Amino acid sequence: MFGGENHPAKKISLEGAVTANLYKVVAARAGYCCEYCHAPEALFNHRSPVDHIMPRVFGGSDDLDNLALACHACNSHKYQKQMAFDPRRKKSSRLFNPRRDKWHTHFTWNHSKTRIIGRTAVGRATVGALNLNSERQIEARILWQLLKKSRTGR
Numbered sequence: 201m202f203g204g205e206n207h208p209a210k211k212i213s214l215e216g217a218v219t220a221n222l223y224k225v226v227a228a229r230a231g232y233c234c235e236y237c238h239a240p241e242a243l244f245n246h247r248s249p250v251d252h253i254m255p256r257v258f259g260g261s262d263d264l265d266n267l268a269l270a271c272h273a274c275n276s277h278k279y280q281k282q283m284a285f286d287p288r289r290k291k292s293s294r295l296f297n298p299r300r301d302k303w304h305t306h307f308t309w310n311h312s313k314t315r316i317i318g319r320t321a322v323g324r325a326t327v328g329a330l331n332l333n334s335e336r337q338i339e340a341r342i343l344w345q346l347l348k349k350s351r352t353g354r
Contacts (some may be wrong), residue, residue, distance in 0.1 A: 218250040218262070227252050230269035235298035236278070237316060237332050239271045243344055248272065253297055255280040267296040273337060277330040284329030286321040293325035314341040 218226070224240045227248070232241040234248060241248045251270035254260030257280055270278065278295070286293040296306055306323035307316050317325030327333060 202268060217263050218267070222262070222264075222267070223247070223250055226267045227269050229264075230298075233269070234271035234274050235268040235303075236270055236274040236326065236330055237294065237337060239327075239337070239340060240344065241269070241271070243340060243347070244271065249275045251278060254274055254282070258282065262333065265299050273334065274330045274332070282328050284316075284325035286325045287328065289321055291321075293321040295329060296322055296326040313345060314338050338341070 227241065227250075232248075233239060244296045248269050248271050251274070252260045252262075253266050253268055256262075260266050262271070282296060283292045283294055284290070290341075296303075301322065306318065306320045308319055309315070310317060315338065316327055318327040331337070338340075
């Protein structure tokens with residue numbers, strides 16, 4: 201049944217795929233942490249995807265200036281979004297751009313470093329659009345904090 205059947209070869213498109221070398225450059229530049237939520241890649245035990253900040257469908261390129269390391273959660277929530285709603289100002293705002301913006305200008309941590317707080321319209325819109333404080337993200341950050349404490353003794 202399995203050996204004699206003819207199966208058409210599956211075509212896998214590599215268009216837009218990030219090469220291993222390009223991944224290494226992007227990941228090293230990001231310190232192997234998500235450039236949106238700062239989750240360390242090692243916490244998830246697998247490589248993080250490389251995000252096209254300006255999606256290719258909207259004319260974004262594979263240039264380093266358009267690439268950011270993003271954990272799977274941030275990458276899937278961001279998808280092709282460029283704008284999102286800022287709940288404080290009740291209007292649309294662009295999302296955080298890791299190549300153009302400073303993280304600490306737009307975000308801060310709560311006292312336990314488990315929640316990301318948007319400081320600006322860009323930060324608040326990004327927190328909502330990327331669901332940066334989902335239950336799973338918070339649980340991962342708690343584990344991250346426990347791991348850091350066990351390694352440093354603090």
